[in-house]
Amino acid sequence: MVDREEKYIGSISGKLAAYILLAFGALVSLMPLYWLVMTSLRPAGAEFTYPPEWIPSSFHPENYPVAWRRAPFWLFTFNSVLVTFLATLGTLLTASMAAYAFARVPFYGRNVWFGLTLSTMMLPWAVTLIPRFLLFKYMQLFDSLWPLFLPFWFGGGGFYIFLIRQFIMTLPVEMEEAAVVDGASRVRIFFMITMPLTKPAIAAVGVFSFIHHWNDFISPLIYTNREETRTLALGLRYFGDEQFTEFRLIMAVATLMLVPVLVVFFAANKYFVSGVALSGLAGR
Amino acid sequence: MADALPLGATSPVQTKRPRWSRKVKADNIAGYLFLAPWIIGFLAFIVGPMLASGYLSLTKYSGFGDAKWVGFQNYDKIFQDDLFYTSLYNTTYFAFLGVPAQLLVALLLAVLLNMKVRYVNVFRTVYYIPTVTPAVANVFLWVWIFNFDFGLINSLLRLVGVSPVNWLWDPQIVKPALILMSLWSVGQQMVIFLAALQGVSEELLEAASIDGASNFRRFIRITVPLISPVIFLNLIIGIINLFQTFTVAFIATKGGPINSSLFYVLYIYRKGFESFSMGYASGLAWILFMIILVITAIQFYFAQNWVYYESGEAPS
DSSP, X not given: OOOOSSSSOOSHHHHHHHHXXXXXXXHHHHHHHHHHHHHHTSOTTGGGOSSOOSSOSSOOTXXXXXHHHTTXXXXXXXXXXXHXXXXXXXXXXXXXXXXXXXXXXXXXXXXXXXXXXXXXTTSOHHHHHHHHHHXXXXXXXXXXXXXXXXXXXXXXXXXXXXHHHHHHHTSOSHHHHHHXXXXXXXXXXXXXXXXXXXXXXXXXXXXXXXXXXXXXXXXXHHHOOSGGGOOHHHHHHHHHXXXXXXXXXXXXXXXXXXXXXXXXXXXXXXXXXXXXXXXXXXXX | OGGGOTTSOOOTTOOSSOOSOHHHHHHHHHHHHHHHHHHHHHIIIIIHHHHHHHHHTTEEOOSSXXXXXXXXXXXXXXXXXHHHHHHHHHHHHHHHHHHHHHHHHHHHHHHHHXXXXXXXXXXXXXXXXXHHSOHXXXXXXXXXXXXXXXXXXXXXXXXXXXXXXXXXTOTTTHHHHHHHHHGGGOHHHHHHHHHHHHTSOHHHHHHHHHTTOOHHHHIIIIIHHHHHHHHHHHHHHHHHHHTTOOHHIIIIITTOSTTTTOOHHHHHHIIIIISOOHHHHHHHHXXXXXXXXXXXXXXXXXXXXXXXXXXXXXOO
16 A cells, blocks of 8 residues: 555556545545534524535624623633643643653662553543542532642643653763763753753643643533533533534534634644654554 | 662672662652652542542442441442443443444554655644544534434435434434544544554565565555554553543433443443432442453453564563
């Protein structure tokens, strides 16, 4: 299927076949999103015309402000931004600290701790769901935004630690060693030398974390209750429950929720793909 | 590691006790300081909750007041609970059919994206977009796409003259329909496969071509064995993930119709957060943990037979 003899596939028919296949895949990938945006632009009640229109006869961008005013979406957006920002910040700092320790500092029991870190990646979240809920309730943090970001200030997750550690392992140690000779402390070396060099991996983790927290549905569902503490993902669900027939409005808010994700994804696409690729090394 | 070990080690030269050189001591302090946040989090958010969950499963607890010790009563009840078996069946069906389907599609897409043509990077980006779509938006979108009268898929079926399907409201079809939906966002597995495909040695493939092997044969005999560690990784993660399917059933089908999409974690949620039987739900959670542990262990056991490691290392 893949011709490795040359840089690009040589024959015209081969090229044509390749592009037809690729285009078909792209069509399938984008068709549901086309449906999403088109539905969001239909006139009121026109979701339910039969047969459905592939191209709306008229466009109604006013659906967007109408949908936005149905619930306190500005508040939900603020909550989502706050949680996403704080959780990602905590993840980046503490995951790279742990990753640095695993990659560079020889300490007693390192392999055991690293094994434990990897094993947490296989732990089903459903098992700790109820005690975590009770823990936050006991700490009187239930129905606040704290449970949504606080846990990520404690290592951020095995996957992220692993990813950054793998990256640090590929960096040359000479600069750090020179700094040690110059009498720099570990903390200084970590912040001044290792962290800056680890930028690509940190960027990848940042994007992963951003998208995860922006999209996360289950944690806010479990840990929050009031309207004031709702995030966008959860707000969309309640919105949907109440007005399940007005698909054009649901699709409008869903589109708006998708926009920041796509912006970040396109902006950091390079890091994203290399990040997942790095995680693929887990199996090697 | 070696220089950090000499805690109880004795060397012939050594006469006095102080064996930890200043550097080793400093390294140990630094290592544990850097690791401290993770260790605290590990204890507070993983080990603690795991133990608490085990304890709670032996109690009757509503989330308010005191937990009442009941021994193995919850487990006795669970094993006589029809919905437990229903949800376990649904989940197993979903995972065992869904994961192979997802891996197949992801691998196929990765092979497409590994073709050596211009602008293939653009396609790589496009193919990944569905995966970054927020789960909630995704679910609403697909409820709409699956709509019997006005949905995208039935519209397409009518175009080609096939009678429409009642995707989400037919107990026989809802699980395959949800698997179909999940195939739309397999970008994560796809990119991992793609990275592995790019690591396949070109010399080997060329040698096989010279020996007259067809493209398909080369793929099966050379590429697949070489990327088998990554297939294994995706398999393990896929099973763990699909065994915890929740959001789609919670929002879209609400476990229906007639409990045919009542997945295990949805059942845990209902018991714990809707019926406030936290002890019972913890028991369910521990059973799920055991099931996933056993399935993962079985996969690691059989991995010896089909997963190929170039360096001869065991899976890490």
